[in-house]
Amino acid sequence: MPVVDVDADELRRLTGHEAKSDDELIDDLFALGLEYEGETEDGELQLEFGPDRLDRLSVEGVARSLRYQYGDDRGVYVPNTNDPDWTIEVDESVPDERPYVTGAVIRGVALDDAALDSLIQLQEKLHATMGRKRAKGAIGIHDLTMLKGAVLSEDSRDGHTITYRGVAPEGDRFVPLDADAEMTPAQVLTDHPTGETYAPIVEEYERYPAIYDAIGLFSFPPVINGRRTEVSTDSRDLFVELTGTDQWTIDRMCNVICYALDARGATIEEVEVAYPDGRRPRPDFEVATKTVAHERIEGMLGVDLDVEETVDLFERSGLDAAVDDGESVTYEVSVPPYRTDVLHSLDLIDDVGRAYGFNELEPRYPDVATVGGRHERSTLEAAARTSLVGLGFEDLLNFHMISEGENYERMGAAPGTSVVGGADPVTITEPYSEDYTMLRTWALPSLLMVLENNTHRAYPQDLAEVGLAAGADDDENTGVAEHRTVAAVLARHDATYEDAKSRLASLCGDFDVDLETPATEHPTFIDGRAAAVVIDGDIVGVIGEVHPQVLVDHDLELPVAAFEFRLDALA
Numbered sequence: 146m147p148v149v150d151v152d153a154d155e156l157r158r159l160t161g162h163e164a165k166s167d168d169e170l171i172d173d174l175f176a177l178g179l180e181y182e183g184e185t186e187d188g189e190l191q192l193e194f195g196p197d198r199l200d201r202l203s204v205e206g207v208a209r210s211l212r213y214q215y216g217d218d219r220g221v222y223v224p225n226t227n228d229p230d231w232t233i234e235v236d237e238s239v240p241d242e243r244p245y246v247t248g249a250v251i252r253g254v255a256l257d258d259a260a261l262d263s264l265i266q267l268q269e270k271l272h273a274t275m276g277r278k279r280a281k282g283a284i285g286i287h288d289l290t291m292l293k294g295a296v297l298s299e300d301s302r303d304g305h306t307i308t309y310r311g312v313a314p315e316g317d318r319f320v321p322l323d324a325d326a327e328m329t330p331a332q333v334l335t336d337h338p339t340g341e342t343y344a345p346i347v348e349e350y351e352r353y354p355a356i357y358d359a360i361g362l363f364s365f366p367p368v369i370n371g372r373r374t375e376v377s378t379d380s381r382d383l384f385v386e387l388t389g390t391d392q393w394t395i396d397r398m399c400n401v402i403c404y405a406l407d408a409r410g411a412t413i414e415e416v417e418v419a420y421p422d423g424r425r426p427r428p429d430f431e432v433a434t435k436t437v438a439h440e441r442i443e444g445m446l447g448v449d450l451d452v453e454e455t456v457d458l459f460e461r462s463g464l465d466a467a468v469d470d471g472e473s474v475t476y477e478v479s480v481p482p483y484r485t486d487v488l489h490s491l492d493l494i495d496d497v498g499r500a501y502g503f504n505e506l507e508p509r510y511p512d513v514a515t516v517g518g519r520h521e522r523s524t525l526e527a528a529a530r531t532s533l534v535g536l537g538f539e540d541l542l543n544f545h546m547i548s549e550g551e552n553y554e555r556m557g558a559a560p561g562t563s564v565v566g567g568a569d570p571v572t573i574t575e576p577y578s579e580d581y582t583m584l585r586t587w588a589l590p591s592l593l594m595v596l597e598n599n600t601h602r603a604y605p606q607d608l609a610e611v612g613l614a615a616g617a618d619d620d621e622n623t624g625v626a627e628h629r630t631v632a633a634v635l636a637r638h639d640a641t642y643e644d645a646k647s648r649l650a651s652l653c654g655d656f657d658v659d660l661e662t663p664a665t666e667h668p669t670f671i672d673g674r675a676a677a678v679v680i681d682g683d684i685v686g687v688i689g690e691v692h693p694q695v696l697v698d699h700d701l702e703l704p705v706a707a708f709e710f711r712l713d714a715l716a
Contacts, residue, residue, distance in 0.1 A: 147196055147270060148182055150189040151204045155259050159208035159408060161217060177210050177499065196577050197486035199275055200401050203267035205408040206483075209463070214500070219460040221481045223430050224407040227252075229415040231294065233356075233386065236310035237421060240350045243367075245392045246309045246418060247399050247427045250289060251383040254411035261378055267405055271398050275485065276367075277579050280346050282389035282398050283367030285356070287374035289382035293359040309388065311352030312362065319362040320372040330355070330365055343368045354388055383411075396429045397485045403428050404483045430482045437490040439474035445494045447506060455497065462496035522629065525716055526611050529631055532655045536648050538609035538633055543591035545613045546573070546581035551590050555698045557668040564667050565687040565709055566590070568616025571625050584615040584625075588632035589669065589709050593691075596636050597699040604703060605637035611712060629712035634691075636705045642674050642690050645706035649688055653680060656715040662688060669695055670707075678710040686710025 153170060157163045165173070167190070171181045174192060179201065182191040192207070200206045212218040231250055239246075256264070268284050276282035294305035314331035321333055321340070330353045333340035346367055347353050356364035363371040366388040376383060385402055387395040403413050418425045443450055450458075452468055455476070459466035465479040480487045487493065498506070519527075530540050549570060553560055560569050566587035576582045585591060588610050595608060610632050618626035631652075635644050646662060653660040662676035667687050675689030688708035696705060 147202065147274060148191050148193045149202055149204075149207070149270065150185050150266065151192055151207055152189050152259055152263075155204050155263070156190075156208055156211070159205060160211045160215070162211075162215065173211060173214065174207070176502065176504070177214060179207065196274055199271065199397075199485055200404065200483045202270040202274070202401070203263050203405045205263065205405040206267075206401070209404070209408060213461055213463045216461055218463070221432060221463065221465045221479045223432065223481065224403065224413045226428070226430065227412060227414040229417040229426060231305045231307070231384070231414075232417045232419055234306055234308045234419045235421065236308055238311035238352060239309055240311050240347075240352050240354055242350055243347075243354050243388055243390055245390065245395060246386065246388045247392070247395045247429075248384065248386040248416040248418070249399060249403050249428045250414035250416055251385060251403070251406050252289075252412045252414055253381060254383060254406050254409050256376070256378050256380055256409075258378060260409055261376070264376075264402075264405070267402065271401060274577055275394060275398055276389070277577075279343055279367040280579065281391060282387055282395040284398060284402065285364045285366055285370050285386045285388075286376055286402075287363065287370065287384040287386070288376050288380045289384045290380075291374045292363065292384055307356060307358045309354070309356050309386075311350075312355040314353060316353075317355070317357075317362045319365070321365065321369045322372050322375060324372065330368075333365060333368060337369065339369045356386060356388075396427065397482075399428045400430065400482045401485075403430075428482075432482060433480040433487070435478050435480060435487060435490060435493055437476055437478060437493045439476065441490065442494050442497055445491070446498050446501065447509065448501065450501075458497045458500040459493075461500040464493070464496060521716075522712075525712060526629065528656075529611050529652075529712060529715060530609075532652050533609040533611070533631075533633065536651055538607045538648075541592070541595060541608055541610045543588070543595065543610060543612065544581065545584055545615075547585040547590060548580050548582050551594060552583065552585050552587075555695065556590050556593070557692060557695055559668075560586075566669070568618075568626075571615050571617050584613075586616050587614050587709055588612050588630050589634070589707055592632055592634045592707070593695070593699050593701075593705070596634060596701055596705065600700060600702075605635065605640075607633070607635050607637075609633035630709060631686075631712050631715075632707070632709040634705055634707040636701065636703050638703055640690070640704040640706040642676075642688070642706055645688055645690075645708050646676075649678065649708050653715070658715060668692070678708060678714075680710065680714040683714065685714040 153167050157165055179192045179194040182193045194201055201210060233246055233248055235246060272279050312330055315329050318327040318329050320327050321337055324337060334344040334348055354366050355362050363374050387399050389395040407413060415426045418427050452474055456466045459478060463481060466476040469475045478493050534540055558566050568586040570583040572583045592608050592610060599606060614630040615625050615627045650660055658680050661679040665675055665677040667675050669692060670689030671692050677684050678686035678688050686709050691705040691707055
């Protein structure tokens with residue numbers, strides 16, 4: 146979960162509640178869903194929150210949410226924008242892999258050290274989340290006074306024009322941030338620390354993305370800005386540019402930045418983006434609308450609300466609501482442009498619930514006469530965990546989501562194969578992070594990732610998990626076949642197939658099922674040291690010694706023996 150460092154004094158100043166103590170602020174933040182995680186060495190609050198509210202990645206965004214919570218601000222706020230004086234021309238040479246650009250001019254911003262630190266943190270947090278480590282969207286912030294507009298076409302505006310284009314790897318030179326000498330883009334990728342970090346994003350492009358003014362190249366997105374336009378506490382006018390693979394994403398990232406700087410008293414000025422097929426004014430501050438029924442709100446929250454109170458709760462969430470008194474009351478809710486998380490009516494109900502106060506909701510018994518109890522699957526899971534712990538394993542609970550690289554490549558496996566873990570992936574269409582792009586098809590990759598992160602811990606490390614695995618299956622109504630899986634690893638200097646087999650045999654004995662282990666082949670395991678797990682005559686898993694290449698890919702220096710099989714085989 147994202148963690149943001151927030152200066153409590155700055156938060157008090159931006160909310161206008163300077164008499165609030167740290168403890169009172171922490172309680173108020175918790176009511177918003179932001180959890181206090183401690184303090185930095187400089188005494189700043191560390192706040193953790195759900196990755197859906199990207200508008201809270203800065204102290205300005207957190208302060209905005211608190212002002213709504215306190216009732217100081219109400220309804221949708223959209224900053225006023227001045228007419229465009231600058232144009233970004235998109236040249237046909239822009240790489241096809243990164244064709245989109247957006248931006249804004251910020252005037253009259255007061256950047257002291259705290260404000261500049263907050264802006265840098267917001268930029269990097271947006272890169273890490275919505276921008277997918279700059280691969281989907283990257284932000285460049287420049288001192289506007291250091292830019293010189295150029296007339297690059299007959300349609301350009303008064304000379305205040307820059308261009309987004311492609312550049313040859315060994316093309317034009319510039320001085321990047323934290324450097325003293327000019328470099329070509331190719332040299333940046335090999336000789337500059339930041340360039341080395343983000344080189345994988347662009348190194349396969351025939352031409353690299355670049356932004357020019359009349360003087361020359363000043364930005365090499367998504368890698369690094371030029372030193373000439375570096376922002377400092379003396380900067381008052383800024384040029385914000387974003388490039389990426391998706392227009393919607395970079396537009397929303399731009400909105401979050403504009404709202405944060407607007408909270409600092411800045412004026413937002415539009416930028417005209419001139420694509421070959423037409424011009425688009427940016428930033429895109431269009432207000433979206435969603436509809437939700439009053440009955441749905443009451444049913445979901447379990448409280449009785451009148452219409453006026455509901456509208457008030459919407460407004461205290463930073464939304465506007467127009468009432469439609471038809472056969473049943475519904476609300477047409479206006480959503481501000483910085484809210485990237487409102488995708489469904491349930492998101493609106495969540496906002497109403499937070500404004501009402503989840504702690505104010507009173508628990509009540511459901512209107513159903515029944516007696517609860519454990520589901521059979523849950524009982525089986527608990528029994529399997531108990532047996533595994535009794536055999537010396539440490540019980541784990543890992544994320545069910547993973548990346549394709551972790552699930553397949555680093556395990557030596559491939560999707561669409563019949564081996565354990567080889568099912569076709571269930572992928573996420575718009576993942577927030579490249580680390581979690583699919584549902585895992587088996588649990589062993591998760592356990593090996595834990596071993597990789599625990600190389601500084603003492604051995605032996607015997608780990609096990611009973612959890613979810615899934616694969617794409619057209620025969621299922623949902624298109625997804627889910628199952629519960631049992632996985633275990635033994636990491637020690639003398640780990641062998643026989644060690645894993647003895648633990649597996651004991652586990653099967655606890656459930657009075659017959660176990661057989663005929664030889665098999667699996668890319669994750671050493672040939673000749675792997676076997677199929679056959680329980681009561683059905684092939685349900687695999688067991689063996691993990692292949693040396695898999696160990697090397699996970700930075701493991703000790704042998705690992707492992708097994709995995711379907712939980713329902715123990716029933």
